[in-house]
Amino acid sequence: MKADPAVQRRLLDLAEVDAELARVRHRRTSxxxxxxxxxxxxxxxxxxxxxxxxxxxxxxxxxxxxxxxxxxxxxxxxxxxxxxxxxxxxxxxxxxxxxxxxxxxxxxxxxxxxxxxxxxxxxxxxxxxxxxxxxxxxxxxxxxxxxxxxxxxxxxxxxxxxxxxxxxxxxxxLPGIPEDLLKVYTRRHELRGIGAALLRARRCGACRLELDSREVSRIREAASDEVLECPECGAVLVRTAESGL
The missing domain is CATH 1.10.287.1490 (Helix Hairpins)
Known part of the structure; x- marks a missing residue:
């Protein structure tokens, strides 16, 4: 799947909001x-x-x-x-x-x-x-x-x-995110609780695991508009200058 890098970064905003909503729901019951x-x-x-x-x-x-x-x-x-x-x-x-x-x-x-x-x-x-x-x-x-x-x-x-x-x-x-990309995000969010995360210093922001060199190479070689997923947790990996690629 392809999506403009700027659009992919909007997933981080969505993930942050969804994380806060999840925390609100948790606080309601705890x-x-x-x-x-x-x-x-x-x-x-x-x-x-x-x-x-x-x-x-x-x-x-x-x-x-x-x-x-x-x-x-x-x-x-x-x-x-x-x-x-x-x-x-x-x-x-x-x-x-x-x-x-x-x-x-x-x-x-x-x-x-x-x-x-x-x-x-x-x-x-x-x-x-x-x-x-x-x-x-x-x-x-x-x-x-x-x-x-x-x-x-x-x-x-x-x-x-x-x-x-x-x-x-x-x-x-939501209006800034294409429907097909939103579906991918939503599936990941429903399965793991986090649909998208920042790739920072070669580490997934969702599962906190550092990617091995082979995955780092694969991600480095991928086009900037390619929608990539963490091989460990499946969250959409959003690349920025902090990704360490």
């Missing part, structure tokens, strides 16, 4: 913030699960406390009724004895229930402190997530700007 974001999201999920678990425990204690209070109220109501019967003076001796036994039993029952309720409220107080701590830890985790997300979005915005600029530069370079 920026540190992505790993930080995944860790931050996991931390938030863990903290939220912890909050739910502790709040569930707190709700269970509240229900148990309400049940205990209801039972205490029932014992007190029964005790009040019995005392009214006692004070009424209208019951027989046997019923009087039974009521006295029942009142003693109710008092013991009320004492046990009140002790249980006190212990329950102490446990609830401790769990409530755990709830506040869990809420605080969740808030911290959410703030970390927000900060990482903000940094990620800023980096993506910068990459978007860079990509848009490089894409515009590429669009300016």
């Amino acid at each position: 920026m540190p913030e992505l790993a930080e974001l995944a860790a931050a999201e996991q931390a938030v999920r863990a903290r939220r699960d912890a909050v739910v678990a502790i709040r569930t425990q707190l709700d269970d204690l509240d229900r148990e406390a309400a049940r205990q209070e209801k039972e205490i109220d029932a014992v007190r109501a029964r005790e009040d009724r019995d005392r009214k019967l006692l004070s009424g003076g209208t019951i027989g001796a046997k019923q009087l004895t039974d009521l006295e036994h029942e009142l003693a039993s109710l008092e013991r029952r009320q004492s046990v229930l009140e002790d249980d309720l006190l212990e329950l409220m102490e446990r609830r107080e401790a769990v409530e402190l755990d709830t506040k701590h869990a809420d605080l830890e969740l808030g911290k985790a959410e703030q970390v997530l927000a900060d990482v997300t903000h940094r990620r979005d800023e980096n993506l915005a910068d990459l978007d700007t860079n990509e848009a600029r490089r894409t515009a530069e590429r669009a300016k370079v």
Whole structure:
């Protein structure tokens, strides 16, 4: 294939733009913030699960406390009724004895229930402190997530700007390259990631390998408009005064 040397040199401009676009794509998928974001999201999920678990425990204690209070109220109501019967003076001796036994039993029952309720409220107080701590830890985790997300979005915005600029530069370079030469470049770029490179000091700018004397002789003897490829990586070799020929 033949192409004017000046046109071949335009491939270097295209390769430079494509290399920068490749770097942009790589940074999109490898920026540190992505790993930080995944860790931050996991931390938030863990903290939220912890909050739910502790709040569930707190709700269970509240229900148990309400049940205990209801039972205490029932014992007190029964005790009040019995005392009214006692004070009424209208019951027989046997019923009087039974009521006295029942009142003693109710008092013991009320004492046990009140002790249980006190212990329950102490446990609830401790769990409530755990709830506040869990809420605080969740808030911290959410703030970390927000900060990482903000940094990620800023980096993506910068990459978007860079990509848009490089894409515009590429669009300016393309019209100066013949279609058949562009096809050769594109095939090499898709295969190896670099479609064209400068031959500098007898070394390919794509694979960085120095050409042997036989290849150097072949290239030296080739016409200046001959499109040559690196024998190692296949990239189009663009010759200039720096090629060392």
